Amino acid sequence: MCGIVGLFAKTDDVQARLGAHLASMLLELNDRGPDSAGVAFYREPAPAGGSKLTLHHPDVGYDWAALAAAAAARFGGEPQVHRRENHAVVVVAAPADAAEAWVGEAHPEVRVMSAGSVIEIYKEVGLPRVFAERFGVAELDGSHALGHTRMATESRVTTDGSHPFSTGLDLCLVHNGSLSNHNRVRKGLQREGIVFRTENDSEVAAGYLMWRMREGATLDQALEGCLDDLDGFYTFAVGTADGFAVLRDPIACKPAVLAETDEWVAMASEYRAIATLPGAEGARIWEPEPATVYSWERVAA
Amino acid sequence: MSATAGTAERVDLASTSLRELNQRLHDQAGAGEPIRHWQILNPSGAHALACGLDAPIEVEIMGHAGYYCAGMNKLAAVTVHGNAGVGLAENIMSGVVRVTGNASQAAAATGRGGLVIVEGDASARCGISLKGADIVVRGSVGHMSAFMAQTGRMVVLGDAGDALGDSLYEARLYVRGSVRSLGADCTEKELRDEHRDELAELLAAAGVDGIEPGEFRRYGSARNLYTFHVDNAGSY
16 A cells, blocks of 8 residues: 655745645555655755754664764764754765765765755654654644655565655655566666665655656656656656656556645655645635656746 | 434444444345445445345445445445545445535446446546446546446536546446546537437436536547457457
């Protein structure tokens, strides 16, 4: 099964309460994905020239302050770290790719969950209800966010196998469905230098998008490429620095409902998640067409 | 069968389990004098609400329903005051299932009898493999609606998406708005008097006023697919 939720704020009020809204949406889809859960929030941009990484270490007692101090020693600036359960967001005075490379070399014991200027990814095994509580999802603000509840079919239930998957700087993917040609596609992508951490099919879709965009495709072009190159069932939601995009396979096998008001745009596997939002009863509601990319972007103020 | 709200048996799913509710509704089938009118409070998108009913009772669901609501319905009149998820009234046998909002994919799939009314839009594959039920959608239907529909009727007041009526058998389709594309072997057919008559009946049964049968176009099977050639009969 699996469940997907997404919320894009059009007003300051929805931005301020984004986490509370997303958490209530996620809880509605608890039963669709009791194995693991995760969220991507777009919030609190890093200072110009700097970046932020979301890092994970299984030990909640991990010394993040030491890591942040080492990052500041390497790149300059003040150490900045915000721990959230067994994840931490570290703000670094360097571009995201340089910061990510440094973590890989200096601290191979931690996983980079996301890198960029605005994205934060948190994900963990266990019931979505427990995850939301444990990670304080309701406290988070942000311009937009995606969430996922996983019912595992293609690979093991692990933190790394949970969604969202990072697909590049400030990008992430959540997936409902299953891909049937993921082993073949993974081999091809590995030859192109894309690194995979799991046997998960959705991670292959994430890697595919990463590769296409690395080769110069726009997000829309990369998503359209999925229609030709990925075989199987999928509803994808992709988070970007400015918004999010939705794509369903050509049969539209997996569910998706979109809704829009003057205050927000929401996407969910089932309408019940959208029904928790203020003003849902007056929203324009529709189910996205198959093989069609839908996207929303924040217009620069 | 219409009872006033004052006499309705109210079941609150915030405090009663779905299994208990469905069991109580199933028990009405064997009851000498069933409880005629039910109201389900706080459905909150639960799946498999009011499935497998087999008694002449009226069930009102006061909110949104999840997957497979009123599946396999017999005799009962089920109304969802909200939106319904995938597989509304799947394999309905008789009775009436009405949704005041939208229905998700595969509404009335494989339905054998009875009437399914969607007052908003129905999405993809509405009436897939229809086997005798009637469907009236006040809004639009999504792609591949009435795919392989065998018999029964589907009336759409709005538009139809891609591949309407693909590989259709003998079901009759009526669409008032545009059809984005017809599926394999589906073709437009003449709207004759008998079709206007049955449209008028279906619209009346669905409580639709002010729409003339002449506003619809009729679609059906061109009967050109492999399965329609007698020379292939020995292959089955």
